[in-house]
Every structure is written in C-alpha cells, then in structure tokens.
Amino acid sequence: MGTKLMDRRLFLKATGATAGAAASLQVGCLSYFKKGRSGPVDRREVPTTCELCPNKCSAIAVVEYGLVKKLNPNPENPKSRDMLCARGNAAIKQVYDPDRLKQPMIRVGARGEGKWKPVSWDEAFDFAAKKLAEVKEKHGPQASLWSSTEGFQEVFFKNLGLAFGSPNTVRHPTLCLASVNLAYSMTFGTVPSFDLLNSRYVIMSGANRFESIITPDTMDLIGGVMERKAKLIYLDPRFTVTASKADEWYPIKPGTDLAFILAMIHVIIKENRHSKDFVAAYTTGFDQLVEHVKPYTPEWAEKETEIPAKDILRIAREFADAAPRSLYYAGRRSSWYQNDFQMRRAQAILNAIVGNWDQVGGMVPNAKLPKGEFLFMPWDEPKAPRVDEIDKHFPLAAKGDGVYLKLRENVLAGTPYPIKAWMVYKQDPMNAMPDQAKTLKMIEGMDFIAVIDVAMSDMAWYADVVFPESAYLERTDPVEVMAGIWPAVVYRQQVVKPIHDTKPNLEIVQGLAKRLGLSDYFDFTIEQWVDAEFKELPIPMAAEHMKKHGVWAASGQPSYGKTLTPDHRFVTKTGKIEIFSERLKEAGQDPLPVYASPVQPPNDRFRLILGRVGYFTHANQSNNVWLNEFMKENDLWINPKPAARLGIANGSTVSVTSSVGTVKLKARVTEEIRPDCVFMLHGFGKKSKMQSLVYNVGASDAVILETAWDKVSGNAAFHETFVKVTNA
Amino acid sequence: MPNTLKLLALIAALTVPLAAQGGSDTKGKFFFKKSCKSCHATGGSAKEVTPLSKTQAQWKAYFAAGKHKKGAEKLDSIVKPEQIKDVQTFLVNHASDSPQPETCGG
Numbered sequence: 001m002g003t004k005l006m007d008r009r010l011f012l013k014a015t016g017a018t019a020g021a022a023a024s025l026q027v028g029c030l031s032y033f034k035k036g037r038s039g040p041v042d043r044r045e046v047p048t049t050c051e052l053c054p055n056k057c058s059a060i061a062v063v064e065y066g067l068v069k070k071l072n073p074n075p076e077n078p079k080s081r082d083m084l085c086a087r088g089n090a091a092i093k094q095v096y097d098p099d100r101l102k103q104p105m106i107r108v109g110a111r112g113e114g115k116w117k118p119v120s121w122d123e124a125f126d127f128a129a130k131k132l133a134e135v136k137e138k139h140g141p142q143a144s145l146w147s148s149t150e151g152f153q154e155v156f157f158k159n160l161g162l163a164f165g166s167p168n169t170v171r172h173p174t175l176c177l178a179s180v181n182l183a184y185s186m187t188f189g190t191v192p193s194f195d196l197l198n199s200r201y202v203i204m205s206g207a208n209r210f211e212s213i214i215t216p217d218t219m220d221l222i223g224g225v226m227e228r229k230a231k232l233i234y235l236d237p238r239f240t241v242t243a244s245k246a247d248e249w250y251p252i253k254p255g256t257d258l259a260f261i262l263a264m265i266h267v268i269i270k271e272n273r274h275s276k277d278f279v280a281a282y283t284t285g286f287d288q289l290v291e292h293v294k295p296y297t298p299e300w301a302e303k304e305t306e307i308p309a310k311d312i313l314r315i316a317r318e319f320a321d322a323a324p325r326s327l328y329y330a331g332r333r334s335s336w337y338q339n340d341f342q343m344r345r346a347q348a349i350l351n352a353i354v355g356n357w358d359q360v361g362g363m364v365p366n367a368k369l370p371k372g373e374f375l376f377m378p379w380d381e382p383k384a385p386r387v388d389e390i391d392k393h394f395p396l397a398a399k400g401d402g403v404y405l406k407l408r409e410n411v412l413a414g415t416p417y418p419i420k421a422w423m424v425y426k427q428d429p430m431n432a433m434p435d436q437a438k439t440l441k442m443i444e445g446m447d448f449i450a451v452i453d454v455a456m457s458d459m460a461w462y463a464d465v466v467f468p469e470s471a472y473l474e475r476t477d478p479v480e481v482m483a484g485i486w487p488a489v490v491y492r493q494q495v496v497k498p499i500h501d502t503k504p505n506l507e508i509v510q511g512l513a514k515r516l517g518l519s520d521y522f523d524f525t526i527e528q529w530v531d532a533e534f535k536e537l538p539i540p541m542a543a544e545h546m547k548k549h550g551v552w553a554a555s556g557q558p559s560y561g562k563t564l565t566p567d568h569r570f571v572t573k574t575g576k577i578e579i580f581s582e583r584l585k586e587a588g589q590d591p592l593p594v595y596a597s598p599v600q601p602p603n604d605r606f607r608l609i610l611g612r613v614g615y616f617t618h619a620n621q622s623n624n625v626w627l628n629e630f631m632k633e634n635d636l637w638i639n640p641k642p643a644a645r646l647g648i649a650n651g652s653t654v655s656v657t658s659s660v661g662t663v664k665l666k667a668r669v670t671e672e673i674r675p676d677c678v679f680m681l682h683g684f685g686k687k688s689k690m691q692s693l694v695y696n697v698g699a700s701d702a703v704i705l706e707t708a709w710d711k712v713s714g715n716a717a718f719h720e721t722f723v724k725v726t727n728a
Numbered sequence: 729m730p731n732t733l734k735l736l737a738l739i740a741a742l743t744v745p746l747a748a749q750g751g752s753d754t755k756g757k758f759f760f761k762k763s764c765k766s767c768h769a770t771g772g773s774a775k776e777v778t779p780l781s782k783t784q785a786q787w788k789a790y791f792a793a794g795k796h797k798k799g800a801e802k803l804d805s806i807v808k809p810e811q812i813k814d815v816q817t818f819l820v821n822h823a824s825d826s827p828q829p830e831t832c833g834g
C-alpha cells in the first residue's frame with residue numbers, strides 16, 4: 001500500500017488510536033484504560049441508524065466498557081448495502097468531540113463574541129420561555145421563526161412551533177433540492193428512485209456521485225458503471241472524480257444543461273425514437289411538446305452548451321436505444337440556476353418519453369411500508385399567513401417547508417409582519433444560506449435566538465441560548481420508513497448514555513412546552529411514541545425485531561411495473577404523467593420548459609461554482625477530527641490560463657470578491673476546471689471558535705454567494721454569483 | 729362516472745369553495761385516523777380509504793352528499809358534525825389530484 005492511500009482500516013488505525021484516545025481522556029473516561037485487556041471484555045453490539053448524512057444507513061455499534069469502540073455496517077439493510085462510509089464511521093468522534101456542547105449555555109457577551117455562562121437546564125428553559133412569551137405578547141406568535149433540517153426528531157421541534165401558534169416553520173429543502181422534488185412531483189406526482197444498479201445508460205448533470213456524498217446510489221453506480229454494465233455520460237464544468245470514472249465527460253458551459261436536454265428531446269422526437277405506446281397510454285401533453293422542441297436542434301444547443309452537435313445527436317440516439325434501461329439522473333445536489341426547476345422538468349420529460357418509468361434500470365416509484373402513529377389531539381392551526389408569502393410567490397411549492405431566501409428577504413424588510421424570535425434545530429443558516437452578511441443582519445434584528453444542536457455551529461455561536469442535544473449514538477429516535485426500490489424500516493436506539501449534560505430533542509422540546517403551557521401536545525415518552533409506530537409495521541413481533549436488528553426490509557426482489565396498469569392514477573391533476581402542465585400554466589409559469597441563455601460573467605469575473613466531498617458533504621461535519629484528517633482546508637480551483645493572466649501561482653493566497661463579500665483562500669491552479677469558472681468546497685471558514693479545526697481556516701462560500709432563487713420552487717440558486725479573483 | 733356522482737359533483741362545485749374548505753388540515757388528519765381508519769384500513773372491516781382514494785371533486789361531492797355506507801347512514805353519525813369540516817379539508821388537500829409536492833423527510 002502506498003503511503004498516501006488510506007483505506008478504512010488504516011483510517012481507523014491512524015485516526016482512532018491517537019485522536020480517539022485523546023478525546024476519551026478529555027471526557028474523563030479513564031475506566032476503560034484502567035481495566036486493561038487481560039480480563040474478559042465487557043462488550044456488546046447495538047444495532048442503530050447512522051445520522052451523519054441524510055441517508056440513514058444501518059449500523060451496528062460495538063460498545064466496550066461503556067464506550068463506542070467501532071461502528072460496523074449492518075448487512076440486513078438492503079439500502080445501505082452492507083456499507084458504512086468513512087463519514088459514518090466517524091460518528092464516534094461526534095460523541096467524543098472535545099468541542100461539542102456539553103451543557104446549556106446562555107450568552108453573556110455581545111452576539112458572536114463567544115462569551116457564555118454555563119447554566120442548568122431549568123435556567124435555560126426558563127430564560128427561553130420568558131423570551132418567547134415576551135415576543136408573543138408584543139408581536140403575536142407568528143413573530144417566531146422555527147428553522148430546522150431533516151432528522152428523526154425534527155417532528156417534535158416543528159410541532160412546538162406550530163403549537164406555539166406560528167405558521168413560520170422553515171426547513172432545508174429550498175437550500176437543497178426542492179426544485180428536483182417539485183419538478184418530479186409536477187410531472188409524475190411523486191419523486192421516484194433511480195435504478196442505477198440495473199441501468200445501462202446514465203446521464204448526470206453535475207451530480208458528482210462518486211465524490212460528493214456516499215449513499216446507496218453511489219454504490220449502485222459503482223456496481224452499474226464500474227463493472228461496465230452501464231455507460232455514464234457526465235456534464236460538469238469541473239473534472240470531478242465522477243468525471244474521471246465516466247465514459248464521456250463534457251465540460252459544459254455553466255447554466256446551459258437545459259439546452260442540452262431540450263436538444264436530446266428534439267432528436268428523439270424528430271427521429272421517432274420515443275416510446276410511442278408508453279406516451280400514448282400514460283402521458284398527456286406530448287403533442288404540445290412536439291411543437292415546443294422543434295427549434296431546439298443539436299446545432300443550436302452546441303452554440304449554447306459548447307458540446308458538439310454530433311455528440312448531442314449520438315447521445316440522444318444511444319439514450320433512446322438503451323431505453324427503458326436508460327435514465328437522466330436527477331439528484332442529488334443542490335440547485336444551481338434560476339431556471340433549475342425547468343431544467344429538472346426537462347429531465348423528467350426526457351425520461352418520460354423514452355418510457356423508463358417503473359422499469360428495470362429506469363425510474364421506479366418508491367415502494368412504501370406502513371407504520372403506526374402516536375395520535376393526539378393537535379393544536380389549533382396558526383392563524384397568520386406565512387411570512388415568506390409562499391402562497392403568493394411560490395404557489396406550487398411545498399407549504400410546510402417554506403422558502404428560505406424569500407423568507408429572509410421578508411424578515412429583513414419587516415413584511416408582511418415582524419419576526420423577532422428565531423428558534424433553530426440542527427441547522428446552520430449561517431453557512432447553509434448564501435450571503436452571510438444578510439443572515440447576520442437578520443440575526444441583529446432578533447429579540448431572541450435559541451439553537452438546539454450537538455455542536456457549536458456558527459448559528460449557535462450567534463445565539464442567546466444553546467441547548468445541547470445528545471448525539472445520535474446517545475439517544476433513541478422515532479422509527480423511519482425508508483421508501484424506495486427496496487423499502488425498509490429503520491430504528492435508531494440509544495447505544496450509550498449521554499456522556500455530557502445533554503438531552504434528546506424531544507426532552508428539550510418538552511422542557512420548553514411545559515413552560516409555554518403546551519405540554520398537552522408533548523405528553524409522551526420516546527418509548528411510547530416508538531411503540532405506537534411499531535404497532536402497524538408489517539413485521540411479526542415488530543418491537544422485538546427492531547430492537548434486535550435495527551432494520552427490517554421487505555423480502556424478495558423489488559417489483560417493477562405496478563403503476564403500469566390501465567387504471568392507475570398518477571397523483572397529478574390529470575391522473576397522467578404531465579408532459580404539458582396545466583397547473584404550471586395556471587400559476588403563470590412555463591407549462592413546458594423554455595430555454596433562455598444565462599448571463600455570462602464579464603471578462604474580469606468568474607462564475608463561482610460549488611461542490612462537496614463525501615468526507616463531510618455538509619458544513620456541520622468538517623470539524624470532525626477523523627474527517628478533518630482527509631481535508632484540512634478548502635481552496636480555490638482556477639484554470640492555468642486566467643491564473644497566468646492574473647499572476648496567480650499555485651498555493652498562493654487569493655482574494656475572491658463578489659458583490660456581497662470577500663474571502664481569502666489558497667489557489668489551486670488546475671486544468672480540471674473551465675477558464676470561465678472558479679470552484680470552492682463548502683464547509684470551511686467557520687466563525688465559531690468551538691469549531692476549532694475549521695475556525696478561520698479556509699473560507700465559507702456563504703460569505704460571497706449572492707441571493708438568487710429558482711422562480712418556480714424558490715430553491716436557492718447557488719451558481720449565479722460572479723467573482724473577481726486577485727492575489728491577496 | 730355514474731349520473732348521481734356527476735350531479736353530486738356539480739352540486740359540490742356550486743356550493744363548496746375550491747380552497748381548503750376553511751377547516752383544519754391537522755385536526756382533520758387526526759379525526760380521520762381516529763374515526764375512519766379504525767375500519768377503513770388494511771385488514772380492517774371495511775375497504776381501505778386514504779386521501780388518495782378520490783379526487784378533490786369526488787371528496788367534495790362525497791361530503792356534500794353527507795352519506796356513509798353507500799347512503800345507508802348519515803356521515804355525521806360516524807364523524808361528529810363539528811369534525812366533518814376538518815376531515816373534509818384534510819382529504820381534499822391530500823386528494824389524488826391535489827398539488828402536494830413531495831419533500832425530504834419532515
């Protein structure tokens with residue numbers, strides 16, 4: 001093995017032996033070391049569910065002498081493929097992280113100054129409840145904002161906000177891939193899975209699946225592509241790991257993916273290569289599409305995309321010929337441009353016309369499993385309209401998620417009414433939202449801010465009170481059904497008791513609810529909640545099974561074609577797959593995707609493009625000591641030609657300036673990016689000193705990203721910022 | 729569509745507002761699960777019913793008719809009169825042709 005290669009075993013050996021020991025000592029767990037290894041080992045294994053990314057892989061925690069020693073993959077989960085990635089393994093260090101929040105704290109200095117007073121839980125609850133009551137008294141319950149991100153205990157936080165009387169719960173999707181969800185929902189009535197394992201022809205627009213996040217899709221891609229069953233066509237202005245594994249890589253001109261897709265549709269229809277039977281039986285609006293795509297020739301698309309017309313023509317033919325085992329892959333990645341929804345709609349339409357719906361190797365509607373529910377009489381609906389005015393500006397978007405950037409604009413403007421309290425669970429708006437200066441301004445306008453999190457995120461750093469949540473290995477969570485081609489139920493159960501004075505989110509919510517007079521809506525234990533969910537699982541002895549195995553998967557092979565029956569009704573307005581969308585037309589949006597050339601950066605500017613690496617993907621993991629070993633700092637990718645013109649040397653420090661901010665980081669001069677773009681990774685340049693490994697290291701993209709959003713979904717558009725680069 | 733259903737749909741279109749019926753979606757879900765799903769569930773004593781079982785117009789027509797068990801009894805003998813508006817709101821909002829985009833988690 002070369003010295004620079006690091007496999008999982010070496011990773012654990014190298015990082016676990018040193019950092020693990022140091023952290024363990026720091027938290028005072030000396031008993032393990034005192035016991036030595038000569039006697040019988042106090043060892044047990046606990047099945048649970050990973051939380052370090054949204055994928056929820058099943059894991060088996062190995063506990064020795066009360067400490068989590070190792071996390072192994074759980075082979076019983078077909079979705080996680082007997083795999084636990086490096087990031088999943090590093091969850092141990094989330095527990096034994098010396099930086100993590102260890103007790104409730106109330107701010108004593110100015111916001112962001114980092115002066116805190118450790119307090120009891122009662123003090124923290126009393127303080128927060130008093131502040132919330134004051135805001136409610138002065139401005140009404142709608143003046144509170146409840147921000148959260150996806151997680152098994154998120155439901156309790158959202159419910160507290162709604163029970164408090166605020167309509168303003170806002171979730172992560174419009175900072176992620178709401179545009180994908182909406183585009184596929186508007187076309188098929190659901191968001192399908194992509195059967196990458198069995199596909200023979202895959203096209204990806206910038207979804208850097210070999211590198212940016214490791215999920216079952218990644219493993220399926222490896223199975224499908226690396227064993228050469230499938231051909232992978234990859235479009236990205238940057239030469240990523242996925243580009244290196246693809247059969248063909250096209251450094252597409254940024255913002256023109258829609259032109260490429262429309263030209264593919266043009267070719268397929270013109271050459272009569274679409275699935276006529278499928279289109280006739282299951283879709284509506286094909287005739288309008290035929291007329292609509294006539295101008296979108298490959299020659300026209302070549303001028304827009306810089307992809308040769310002959311290649312577009314050939315790819316379209318190959319794609320149609322490989323159907324139904326061909327697919328244009330939708331996710332995962334966040335949204336890029338203000339036309340993102342329409343670009344995703346075009347992908348959905350292309351997939352529809354080749355008839356890959358509900359087919360082996362195509363797109364497959366997710367199979368679901370039933371679970372029970374802990375029922376209780378809910379609260380009265382909040383009376384005020386949402387502060388983001390979602391009904392007015394984004395009438396088709398998911399109401400319960402809200403629209404983050406429009407919400408921030410309205411809060412800053414104080415319209416339609418003031419927001420004065422900001423409650424945050426498990427989310428870091430300081431880094432997740434573009435234009436950090438605006439987020440800071442929003443923070444300044446708050447009378448009260450509380451954050452519930454495992455670690456001191458940048459958002460927590462600016463809070464008035466922080467409530468430390470127990471790490472996932474320290475708590476039991478609600479049961480989750482993982483809908484998909486291979487549906488499964490997963491259970492996250494406590495592996496070790498909390499090592500600090502932390503609580504699971506439910507108990508934090510209950511502490512607040514009690515003081516706000518809302519206990520009726522939270523009068524249960526996590527065990528009662530989970531037992532109710534177990535009751536309707538289609539598993540004999542469900543509770544016993546889930547506690548013993550941590551996962552249950554429907555047995556047998558996945559079934560395809562269940563929706564391909566004459567009487568099947570798609571969950572759309574017409575009951576068909578909607579190529580032409582009346583609902584979009586009614587909302588004043590293009591009922592078929594219309595292309596407009598994106599504005600290009602002027603000569604002295606670059607388009608800033610973003611990306612992720614699977615070590616952390618999200619900003620909240622870059623301070624994990626094991627993962628930080630892989631990458632300690634982000635840098636700015638710049639092509640040698642503009643670098644030479646600007647006198648920028650590899651490794652030199654550069655200033656990157658947009659209309660909203662400037663950051664400094666090191667330059668990486670590389671041919672692996674187009675000359676009109678620069679690139680940086682997400683998750684560095686933290687402001688919180690309790691993110692010690694990444695505090696002021698590298699730069700945060702949020703500082704320089706400008707505010708822009710997709711017109712239909714409201715999803716943040718992350719590739720609409722032009723920057724100037726100079727030697728610092 | 730049978731003629732009676734067509735008539736009911738017409739009545740519903742004329743008498744019931746198109747939007748959320750003015751009830752509570754959240755409470756409607758609770759009452760639906762408490763009152764309806766005790767029988768209309770997989771393996772239950774009656775055919776499974778979910779919001780997706782009908783279109784918005786069909787749900788509106790159903791509530792306008794106010795009948796249960798194919799007309800054998802009044803709907804308000806099963807669901808309390810004060811809860812019907814909430815149940816209707818929930819079912820219409822989540823009907824098989826309702827605009828409810830999927831989301832991540834949550």
